[in-house]
Amino acid sequence: MPLLVTGSIGVDTVETPAGRRDNVIGGSAVYFSYAASFFAPVRLVGVVGEDAPRELFNVFEHRDVDTGGLEVRKGSKTFRWHGSYLKDLNEAESVQTDLNVLAERAPKIPDNFRDSRYVFLANTHPVLQQEMLCCLKEPRLIVADTMNLWINTARADLVKLLGMIHGLVLNDGEARLLTEKKNLIEAARDVLKMGPKFVVIKKGEHGCLMVSERGTFVLPAYPADKVVDPTGAGDSFAGGMMGYLATQGNFSPATIKRALAFGTVVASYTISDFSLAGLQKTDRDAIDERWHHYKQAMDF
Amino acid sequence: MPLLVTGSIGVDTVETPAGRRDNVIGGSAVYFSYAASFFAPVRLVGVVGEDAPRELFNVFEHRDVDTGGLEVRKGSKTFRWHGSYLKDLNEAESVQTDLNVLAERAPKIPDNFRDSRYVFLANTHPVLQQEMLCCLKEPRLIVADTMNLWINTARADLVKLLGMIHGLVLNDGEARLLTEKKNLIEAARDVLKMGPKFVVIKKGEHGCLMVSERGTFVLPAYPADKVVDPTGAGDSFAGGMMGYLATQGNFSPATIKRALAFGTVVASYTISDFSLAGLQKTDRDAIDERWHHYKQAMDF
Numbered sequence: 001m002p003l004l005v006t007g008s009i010g011v012d013t014v015e016t017p018a019g020r021r022d023n024v025i026g027g028s029a030v031y032f033s034y035a036a037s038f039f040a041p042v043r044l045v046g047v048v049g050e051d052a053p054r055e056l057f058n059v060f061e062h063r064d065v066d067t068g069g070l071e072v073r074k075g076s077k078t079f080r081w082h083g084s085y086l087k088d089l090n091e092a093e094s095v096q097t098d099l100n101v102l103a104e105r106a107p108k109i110p111d112n113f114r115d116s117r118y119v120f121l122a123n124t125h126p127v128l129q130q131e132m133l134c135c136l137k138e139p140r141l142i143v144a145d146t147m148n149l150w151i152n153t154a155r156a157d158l159v160k161l162l163g164m165i166h167g168l169v170l171n172d173g174e175a176r177l178l179t180e181k182k183n184l185i186e187a188a189r190d191v192l193k194m195g196p197k198f199v200v201i202k203k204g205e206h207g208c209l210m211v212s213e214r215g216t217f218v219l220p221a222y223p224a225d226k227v228v229d230p231t232g233a234g235d236s237f238a239g240g241m242m243g244y245l246a247t248q249g250n251f252s253p254a255t256i257k258r259a260l261a262f263g264t265v266v267a268s269y270t271i272s273d274f275s276l277a278g279l280q281k282t283d284r285d286a287i288d289e290r291w292h293h294y295k296q297a298m299d300f
Numbered sequence: 301m302p303l304l305v306t307g308s309i310g311v312d313t314v315e316t317p318a319g320r321r322d323n324v325i326g327g328s329a330v331y332f333s334y335a336a337s338f339f340a341p342v343r344l345v346g347v348v349g350e351d352a353p354r355e356l357f358n359v360f361e362h363r364d365v366d367t368g369g370l371e372v373r374k375g376s377k378t379f380r381w382h383g384s385y386l387k388d389l390n391e392a393e394s395v396q397t398d399l400n401v402l403a404e405r406a407p408k409i410p411d412n413f414r415d416s417r418y419v420f421l422a423n424t425h426p427v428l429q430q431e432m433l434c435c436l437k438e439p440r441l442i443v444a445d446t447m448n449l450w451i452n453t454a455r456a457d458l459v460k461l462l463g464m465i466h467g468l469v470l471n472d473g474e475a476r477l478l479t480e481k482k483n484l485i486e487a488a489r490d491v492l493k494m495g496p497k498f499v500v501i502k503k504g505e506h507g508c509l510m511v512s513e514r515g516t517f518v519l520p521a522y523p524a525d526k527v528v529d530p531t532g533a534g535d536s537f538a539g540g541m542m543g544y545l546a547t548q549g550n551f552s553p554a555t556i557k558r559a560l561a562f563g564t565v566v567a568s569y570t571i572s573d574f575s576l577a578g579l580q581k582t583d584r585d586a587i588d589e590r591w592h593h594y595k596q597a598m599d600f
Contacts, residue, residue: 185524185525203506206506206507216597218520223509223516224483257599300554300595
């Protein structure tokens, strides 16, 4: 079942204790698409400027990612982000953010993408996220990500979006900011009252938490002894999760749990190297093997 | 199989976002003993001053805790601690610490305790921890806790202790301080090189991590929607873990995993109320039920 994603596509400069990389490929929709494509066909919707580097178009060669929704906008510049993890490997410090084309109008969803049943709205303004939904014929599972910026500056729009989606994925700090609850279980329950059927709270190196009406599920992160670059971990997690769900055709608690575990495992590859290099070095067999190892590492 | 514990016994004043309690029962050995006694008979070794409150002696009535090693020292004062969690529920700020009798000579292990096979050395000076070991006939499992203070001020003594024990339990900050490794898996591996067969790193609300030569085991904390007072959580965790191990007679990876899960569940009762009140409200049946619920909440 094809999986539609819309979100940022960009060029990153990243500093971590392991080194620095200038002008590498990044963006939430890029990490998400690569990660999800280990599981299901992906339809990517996004926009770059005419300065977009060639590598950005090559990255999905040989991947099951339809880039028919990737707009190269003339006269515009590609989104750029410069982040540093030198102070805290668990949280990026933005050195510079140039929204560029992301501050303009949203990209269009191609007509042949409108029948997508599985949809992930990566982080962007909640009004744009809502607009995307209007173009879809009969979505079966809509999951969104968000961030502090929109919680602070567009709360009403975000709350409206929450009434239109099935699942919300956000990190612990964002969940606390959105609900003003310190305890994450309480925070998750407050999010459920706003509309979503389930909420996934990402805790970085501490794993994740999923809360739905049917219960609570907790997962530690994959025990990694080498974290090179955490950029894209959350998007890769969401990609692995949604990619697996798109292959299953049901949303039972057991299916969602397995999906979260796949998300966790895929993210463990992302953080093992800079940019997409960690994901590019793995394949579905290796992911399945690590998934079983991870399952076993928790089983008691 | 009786389980010997030695550590602090004291009177706490605690402030948390849920309220404040003055002069309540506390101390690492007290939490440990109460928690372990859900599983196995406990032998408590510790020392208090002649000002020790009556409740301290009553707390183990009707519990399988032999207080024959509890010395009431004339002319000495009981250990007192005043801690605050107002800034961070995951880490206590010590407002005041009066070591009192804990700064004097260590208590004696009674002769009839010397055949104990399972031993937990709760946090105290590593030289005192070593002295305890000299009095034991044939210990089968020795696990110790430690803290920042000894890592900073008595590192050589602590390293010597590590060569004499089977397991070390410590929190994430302590593991990083001891090994100068930020990554916890790397830190744990460095601890193993110092002697212990296994190391358990407690991460508070983020669960725990166990590393041995045979592998790595990760566990999230029990998903609690109400944290009243985290005091004693780590000691209760160790108590549940060691109490369960003392009933098993083997240290297979599977047994140790189950033990860590029992520790996690017992600690979830401790944090649900002030002082020992959370533990006093539960029983072994409720613990077993929550253990199964916890296992299920992670199973995928």
